[in-house]
Amino acid sequence: EDKVVQSPLSLVVHEGDTVTLNCSYEVTNFRSLLWYKQEKKAPTFLFMLTSSGIEKKSGRLSSILDKKELFSILNITATQTGDSAIYLCAVGGKGNEKLTFGTGTRLTIIP
């Protein structure tokens, strides 16, 4: 059974701080790991990491995948109040359209 564990469950930081969110996983025949951001609505896609793309960056957000140690991190630098959200990590296996999600990390940015 595939499994995703995210840590911490919640995090409160001040605006301008840098945060690191963690995601460890167990999956049969790893295909991809995805990060989503969820505010008070639908989760929105951030990054997808695969065997051929283990590092992604977009503005202040970046993510890396360690396939050997089976984890990923999501970094957010110079945090802003708009970064407050639940961050979800999900993994998928080859030949399987399903994704397995972690419980999410609730990030709160204090002005």
Added chain:
Amino acid sequence: DVKVTQSSRYLVKRTGEKVFLECVQDMDHENMFWYRQDPGLGLRLIYFSYDVKMKEKGDIPEGYSVSREKKERFSLILESASTNQTSMYLCASSSPVLADYEQYFGPGTRLTVT
């Protein structure tokens, strides 16, 4: 842009009622999914569908059924709603022709069963 819509944002039903949650996607995706999201438990898969009239149980199908008569529409049915089905319900779609099966989500339906 992919658009996934859900019939209601908020819904209040009574115990024992039959509840229908509708999801429609406009990108001709083959795969559709229903999740429920609860604090501390994350997203849990209820049912999914690979194609019209095809369905498979997810991790927590008990108390739910689904219907997919048209490719763009996937319905979740609570045959007899119970208070423990109070939750946020999220629908998603994806396509195997897209790289790595990225899922696109609807806005969610917050269901309260009293």
